Each structure stands twice: as C-alpha cells, then as structure tokens.
Amino acid sequence: MSSTILPPGLQGDLQEVISGGSTDWLDYQFVKFYTNAYIFQDDKLLLGYKKRGFGVGKYNGFGGKVDPGETPDQAAVRELKASVSNRYINKRLKRTQEEAGIDAPLQHCGTFLFVMKPGPEWAFQIELYRADTYSGTLEETDEMRPQWFSVSPPSLDSAVAEVASKAEELSEAPALSSIPFASMWEGDYLWFPFLLSNQHFTGRVDFEEVDGVPRLARWWFGVPPRNPTD
Numbered sequence: 001m002s003s004t005i006l007p008p009g010l011q012g013d014l015q016e017v018i019s020g021g022s023t024d025w026l027d028y029q030f031v032k033f034y035t036n037a038y039i040f041q042d043d044k045l046l047l048g049y050k051k052r053g054f055g056v057g058k059y060n061g062f063g064g065k066v067d068p069g070e071t072p073d074q075a076a077v078r079e080l081k082a083s084v085s086n087r088y089i090n091k092r093l094k095r096t097q098e099e100a101g102i103d104a105p106l107q108h109c110g111t112f113l114f115v116m117k118p119g120p121e122w123a124f125q126i127e128l129y130r131a132d133t134y135s136g137t138l139e140e141t142d143e144m145r146p147q148w149f150s151v152s153p154p155s156l157d158s159a160v161a162e163v164a165s166k167a168e169e170l171s172e173a174p175a176l177s178s179i180p181f182a183s184m185w186e187g188d189y190l191w192f193p194f195l196l197s198n199q200h201f202t203g204r205v206d207f208e209e210v211d212g213v214p215r216l217a218r219w220w221f222g223v224p225p226r227n228p229t230d
C-alpha cells in the first residue's frame with residue numbers, strides 16, 4: 001500500500017515523482033474547474049497564443065471554464081471547438097455547429113490544481129486532455145492564434161530528471177523542446193514532461209507573487225503506481 005502523503009486537494013493512489021518548495025500549502029475555500037486540451041500531430045504540438053483576456057500574451061492549450069451542469073469532458077470538447085473557430089458562435093449555449101471548429105478524440109491525461117497568493121479564495125483545478133489527431137479546420141480567432149511547435153516526446157524518466165534538476169533553481173524552464181515555456185504560465189514546465197510522455201498525472205502548485213509576478217512556492221506531482229511487471 002502506498003504511504004504517500006498527498007497535498008491538500010489531491011486524491012487517489014499516487015506515487016510522488018517530483019516535489020519542491022518549503023512553504024505551507026495555501027488555504028482555499030472552494031474549487032473552480034477548468035479544462036485545457038492539447039493536440040499532437042506527428043512530432044508537433046498545437047498551442048494557442050492568447051490574444052486577449054485572462055492569460056493574454058501567453059501560449060496555452062485550448063480550454064476554459066467548466067459551465068454549471070457540464071462535465072469536464074463535455075467542457076473540453078466545447079472549449080476546443082470554440083477556441084479555434086470564429087463560426088462557433090453559441091459557446092455559452094453549448095449548441096454545436098458541426099462544421100465549425102475542430103473535433104478531437106480527447107483523452108483525459110491529468111489534473112492540475114493551483115492556488116495563488118495573493119489571489120482569489122478558490123483553487124483552480126484544470127482537467128487536462130490530449131489527442132493525437134483532429135478533424136476540422138484550424139482558424140485564428142479574436143481570442144486565440146493556433147500555432148504548431150515541434151516536440152520530441154522524451155521518456156518520462158529522462159524528462160522528469162531534467163525538470164527536477166532545474167526546478168530547484170526556480171529560474172529558467174528547461175529546454176525540453178521548442179515549446180515556448182518563457183511565454184507560458186509559470187510552472188507549466190513542471191507537468192509538461194507528463195503530457196509529452198503521455199503519462200497520466202495529478203499535481204498541485206502554489207504560487208506566491210513576487211514583484212507582481214507569480215513564482216513557484218511549493219509543488220507536488222505524482223502518477224498512479226507502476227505495475228511491477230511492466
């Protein structure tokens with residue numbers, strides 16, 4: 001039986017892969033759910049450059065809030081369509097326009113909880129999805145500009161070793177590939193190895209603002225226990 005002590009807010013049978021920071025875990029009152037979807041094709045990863053609103057100027061996967069009455073799986077499909085099509089008008093009404101946006105066989109690949117200080121009283125829980133193919137036409141919208149980046153999926157062990165060696169320095173993100181970590185959310189590089197190596201993961205990051213910039217204060221990421229016969 002695993003004896004790992006999980007950070008508050010995380011659940012499941014998980015084995016720690018990477019952790020760091022020494023502050024107490026931050027308190028929060030409730031959780032708000034979001035989705036983020038990543039499309040791979042051959043050796044490329046599709047990211048979106050956020051042109052306005054929350055996260056403007058950053059590259060990210062395609063996603064948004066989970067609406068009331070919606071499952072994260074449903075929200076992930078809706079947000080993926082809406083993010084890359086100007087013709088997908090009824091985002092909030094969830095009325096699917098078959099010809100618009102892109103469809104992908106999204107697979108849930110991880111859960112990432114984060115808390116900000118100073119920040120809202122809630123924790124953000126992002127359900128992460130990936131797909132190795134898609135159908136439809138990519139379009140730049142007034143919110144997102146889709147862009148492909150080359151990736152060379154590492155083995156989980158080599159990727160995590162690289163991240164672990166860099167993370168303690170709390171400075172530059174490691175050069176896992178041509179992924180533009182410097183223009184992404186602080187901390188994405190901690191869990192990207194799991195995404196790239198298609199390893200289901202669960203993790204938490206606490207951020208504390210320094211000079212107006214969110215900095216990693218404490219983090220923990222784990223994976224389901226490996227089968228000893230694998």
Ligand SMILES: COc1nc(N)nc2c1ncn2[C@H]1C[C@H](O)[C@@H](COP(=O)(O)OP(=O)(O)OP(=O)(O)O)O1
Pocket residue numbers: 034035036053054055060061062063064065066114124126185186187188
């Ligand atoms: C550390 O912070 C974050 N990291 C990462 N990787 N992703 C984040 C972070 N904070 C927010 N996000 C993601 C979560 C969502 O995918 C989007 C934000 O979605 P948004 O608030 O724009 O949600 P929508 O439903 O699209 O909102 P509106 O319809 O109101 O524009 O960023």
